Amino acid sequence: MLLTFDLQPGDDRLFTDESLEQIGQIERGLLELEHGLDQAVVNEIFRAAHTLKGSAAMIGHRRMAELTHAMEDLFGAFRSGTLREVKPFADVLLATIDVLRTLVAEVHEGATLTDAPESLTRQLRELLSTITASPESRAPEPNGRSARPADEDGVSGLAFAPLVRRLLWEAPGGYEPRSLVVCRIDPMSEWQAVRLLQLVIECEETGALIASAPDRGEIESGLGSTLLAMLLRGRPIELLETRRRLAAIDEVVSVEVVAAPVAGPDAGERVETVEGPLSVDVYHPQDPIPVASAEQTERTAVAGDRLKLVQQTIRIDVARLDELMDLVGELVVHKTRLAQSAQELAARLGDDPLARRADEDAQHFARIAGQIQDQATGLRMLPIETVFNRFPRVVRDIDSQLHKEVQLVIEGKETELDRSVLEVVGDPLSHLVRNALDHGIEPPEERRALGKPLPATVRLTARHAEGRILITVEDDGRGMDPAALRLAAVEKGLMSSESAEGMTDAEALRVIFMPGFSTSRLVTEVSGRGVGLDVVRSNIENLGGWVDVSSIPGEGTRVSLSLPLTLAIIGALLVRSGPRVCALPLTGVVETLRMDPRSLGRVRGHAVLTLRDRIIPVERLDGALGDPPRQLEVDERGFVNLVVVRSRNAEMALAVDAFVGQHDIVLKSLGEITGERAGLAGATVMADGTVGLVVDIAALIEGSTSGRDSVAQPAARVA
Amino acid sequence: MAEKPTSSGSGQSGELQIVVCELADEHYGLDIARVFEIIRNQPITPVPRAPSFVKGVINLRGRIIPVVDLRGRFGMPEAEPTKETRIVVAESSSTTVGLIVDSVSEVLLVSADAVEPTPGVAAGADAQYLRGIAKLGGRLVLLLELDGLFGIEDRTALAGAA
Numbered sequence: 001m002l003l004t005f006d007l008q009p010g011d012d013r014l015f016t017d018e019s020l021e022q023i024g025q026i027e028r029g030l031l032e033l034e035h036g037l038d039q040a041v042v043n044e045i046f047r048a049a050h051t052l053k054g055s056a057a058m059i060g061h062r063r064m065a066e067l068t069h070a071m072e073d074l075f076g077a078f079r080s081g082t083l084r085e086v087k088p089f090a091d092v093l094l095a096t097i098d099v100l101r102t103l104v105a106e107v108h109e110g111a112t113l114t115d116a117p118e119s120l121t122r123q124l125r126e127l128l129s130t131i132t133a134s135p136e137s138r139a140p141e142p143n144g145r146s147a148r149p150a151d152e153d154g155v156s157g158l159a160f161a162p163l164v165r166r167l168l169w170e171a172p173g174g175y176e177p178r179s180l181v182v183c184r185i186d187p188m189s190e191w192q193a194v195r196l197l198q199l200v201i202e203c204e205e206t207g208a209l210i211a212s213a214p215d216r217g218e219i220e221s222g223l224g225s226t227l228l229a230m231l232l233r234g235r236p237i238e239l240l241e242t243r244r245r246l247a248a249i250d251e252v253v254s255v256e257v258v259a260a261p262v263a264g265p266d267a268g269e270r271v272e273t274v275e276g277p278l279s280v281d282v283y284h285p286q287d288p289i290p291v292a293s294a295e296q297t298e299r300t301a302v303a304g305d306r307l308k309l310v311q312q313t314i315r316i317d318v319a320r321l322d323e324l325m326d327l328v329g330e331l332v333v334h335k336t337r338l339a340q341s342a343q344e345l346a347a348r349l350g351d352d353p354l355a356r357r358a359d360e361d362a363q364h365f366a367r368i369a370g371q372i373q374d375q376a377t378g379l380r381m382l383p384i385e386t387v388f389n390r391f392p393r394v395v396r397d398i399d400s401q402l403h404k405e406v407q408l409v410i411e412g413k414e415t416e417l418d419r420s421v422l423e424v425v426g427d428p429l430s431h432l433v434r435n436a437l438d439h440g441i442e443p444p445e446e447r448r449a450l451g452k453p454l455p456a457t458v459r460l461t462a463r464h465a466e467g468r469i470l471i472t473v474e475d476d477g478r479g480m481d482p483a484a485l486r487l488a489a490v491e492k493g494l495m496s497s498e499s500a501e502g503m504t505d506a507e508a509l510r511v512i513f514m515p516g517f518s519t520s521r522l523v524t525e526v527s528g529r530g531v532g533l534d535v536v537r538s539n540i541e542n543l544g545g546w547v548d549v550s551s552i553p554g555e556g557t558r559v560s561l562s563l564p565l566t567l568a569i570i571g572a573l574l575v576r577s578g579p580r581v582c583a584l585p586l587t588g589v590v591e592t593l594r595m596d597p598r599s600l601g602r603v604r605g606h607a608v609l610t611l612r613d614r615i616i617p618v619e620r621l622d623g624a625l626g627d628p629p630r631q632l633e634v635d636e637r638g639f640v641n642l643v644v645v646r647s648r649n650a651e652m653a654l655a656v657d658a659f660v661g662q663h664d665i666v667l668k669s670l671g672e673i674t675g676e677r678a679g680l681a682g683a684t685v686m687a688d689g690t691v692g693l694v695v696d697i698a699a700l701i702e703g704s705t706s707g708r709d710s711v712a713q714p715a716a717r718v719a
Numbered sequence: 720m721a722e723k724p725t726s727s728g729s730g731q732s733g734e735l736q737i738v739v740c741e742l743a744d745e746h747y748g749l750d751i752a753r754v755f756e757i758i759r760n761q762p763i764t765p766v767p768r769a770p771s772f773v774k775g776v777i778n779l780r781g782r783i784i785p786v787v788d789l790r791g792r793f794g795m796p797e798a799e800p801t802k803e804t805r806i807v808v809a810e811s812s813s814t815t816v817g818l819i820v821d822s823v824s825e826v827l828l829v830s831a832d833a834v835e836p837t838p839g840v841a842a843g844a845d846a847q848y849l850r851g852i853a854k855l856g857g858r859l860v861l862l863l864e865l866d867g868l869f870g871i872e873d874r875t876a877l878a879g880a881a
Binding site: 682689 | 762764765766775776777778782783784785814815855859865872
């Protein structure tokens with residue numbers, strides 16, 4: 001079924017981003033609450049659910065709004081103390097989280113993706129009504145629809161519904177579309193009047209305000225209230241921006257925007273019939289905030305600080321950050337050129353005031369450009385938290401499936417890395433965590449028999465080390481036995497028994513990363529569909545990273561990933577090859593050599609280099625990339641320049657015309673129409689403004705290996 | 720008439736602004752709305768395994784842009800670059816490209832009435848990339864349709880021919 005939503009183009013991204021953030025927050029909160037009720041967390045998820053409901057209702061996503069509303073009601077029961085334990089509800093609530101994510105995806109897809117929300121909504125409501133039906137519990141009204149005295153909200157003598165009625169009654173008439181905006185301020189705020197005034201002024205400035213209750217005069221005379229109703233020009237969808245700005249004001253707990261009915265004496269009643277259950281709690285706060293104990297005041301203060309922190313950040317489209325990075329790359333190129341020009345000027349003019357000034361200016365410019373580069377790179381850095389956050393849920397789900405008792409410990413989640421790395425590190429990590437749970441951790445009975453602690457621990461850590469990021473996945477499970485791994489490798493036909501015996505224990509552990517090792521075992525639901533650890537390893541290595549494993553039988557296993565902090569700016573060796581400069585990422589460069597081509601050996605007509613007992617095939621770089629054969633440049637002694645590169649375990653020596661230098665480069669796409677380009681990762685702008693090609697070493701070695709095996713492929717000749 | 724429906728301009732009433740370039744003594748016109756800028760010839764980095772008419776890539780203020788030799792694309796003999804050689808940076812449906820032309824002469828305002836459909840005789844394999852012919856004071860200007868000229872379907876055809 002096709003769906004349409006009340007959204008401007010471009011707003012769907014905003015809706016999706018914000019909603020997913022709130023859903024994630026609720027999920028984390030629930031996982032935390034499973035271990036014990038914490039009022040601060042309850043308030044947080046209640047608030048998140050509330051906001052989520054509001055935005056879903058505003059874009060007209062009825063199924064999502066209703067499901068969120070049912071969930072929010074259940075949270076309300078935790079908040080009021082009717083419910084004291086989350087655990088019995090955890091499964092249904094987490095299922096709700098999953099369905100909510102699908103519902104958010106519907107906005108983007110424009111089609112129905114799930115029919116689960118209706119039954120889930122019913123299920124949640126039934127749950128709630130069973131609880132509230134029990135005699136000892138404080139029974140809230142089914143939907144909280146009935147009016148309640150508003151005194152506790154500080155509006156003297158005005159119940160809230162009358163507040164709205166008064167607003168609609170007193171407001172000047174008109175036929176243009178209007179919206180009713182209801183804002184709620186933290187009841188513990190000591191600045192109620194200030195906040196009210198901020199809200200009113202914000203709307204006055206946009207020119208949308210028709211009337212407010214209480215009105216500005218009342219507010220200025222010091223009338224405190226935690227509720228503010230405003231009548232604004234425009235349909236709710238046109239007020240997205242206003243709503244965002246209002247919600248950003250300190251201590252504003254909620255902002256609801258609904259279409260206002262045509263003004264009339266009975267308008268107040270009609271608001272409720274029009275809106276249905278969606279704005280109920282704003283009208284009649286279901287669960288009064290309990291009288292604050294000292295502890296709670298402190299918690300609220302913390303929550304308030306967090307709120308302020310959030311307001312000091314802004315969302316930026318990733319495409320704009322990439323564009324900024326492009327421009328910074330350009331700036332850095334020009335920095336170098338400017339410095340060169342200043343030097344030339346000094347050389348030409350000698351000790352001249354103009355030349356001196358140009359030099360000073362160039363240096364000053366270089367310093368600022370460098371700082372901008374650092375800052376711009378920093379903007380793309382995100383804490384690894386965004387990836388780690390998914391694991392509490394993953395562990396919980398697997399745990400309940402496998403019936404192992406496992407606790408997850410996360411360390412260093414604030415460690416920052418570039419989003420380009422962040423995007424790709426999630427899947428390999430998931431794989432490793434699943435593996436640890438599935439194969440590493442023993443069942444509880446076994447652990448008890450062994451006298452090992454319960455619950456078992458899976459530890460996920462991240463930290464910076466030597467300009468790279470080091471991520472480890474550690475478990476205290478059964479560990480791996482090198483002898484058993486040797487045996488398994490031989491059984492699976494991956495190596496001969498002689499070479500298996502020849503491996504050290506550390507090498508034996510690494511067989512788990514060999515293609516065909518982990519794929520052949522029984523596929524379980526948990527560890528995936530036969531995707532092996534070899535894929536994890538090659539994914540990490542493709543990013544210029546490496547994987548290490550260590551294990552002590554009976555005590556546990558640790559897998560470490562080392563990754564570069566960014567993929568956008570990479571260190572590269574620049575070489576000239578034929579008509580162009582090529583950049584070889586340093587992660588794949590082993591060493592450079594200058595040597596007499598006559599000292600190269602030959603194997604089946606192909607040039608090879610013998611380097612400390614290793615036999616390495618030699619190819620011209622431009623030939624390997626697909627250029628026609630030509631003479632290679634040699635120096636005065638007739639020596640050629642070679643770069644030894646490595647990917648996975650294969651090495652190759654690339655013959656190039658000249659070494660240019662070592663630089664940090666910004667990797668860019670080559671675009672579409674340049675055709676098939678095996679062996680190239682992209683392009684980069686060089687210091688002189690021309691374009692250099694960035695070599696994909698892994699692809700180059702792979703392509704050449706397959707080429708060498710084919711007899712039809714003539715071997716490239718060096719010299 | 721062109722086999723491919725044109726995206727805009729020709730066939731509509733009103734006027735069309737075109738950038739006129741020279742290519743082997745013939746005049747070609749590009750819709751000015753599609754032209755970002757015209758730059759002097761500059762060092763081009765060749766890309767291995769690219770189609771023969773793709774000369775390589777250049778850096779345009781930090782963007783990497785492929786450069787196409789229009790002579791090569793239309794099967795004309797290649798020419799050495801001169802002082803007049805220009806790269807016209809334009810937008811086709813699939814990408815932003817630089818087009819090498821012998822020279823750029825002027826920008827003309829053409830009334831839609833002056834544009835005639837491409838005659839059958841001119842229709843080689845590339846007739847679909849001509850939007851029409853404009854007659855301007857005795858001169859004939861061939862109006863180019865950039866969409867599809869370097870697209871994916873185009874590349875496959877070229878790969879087959881190579």
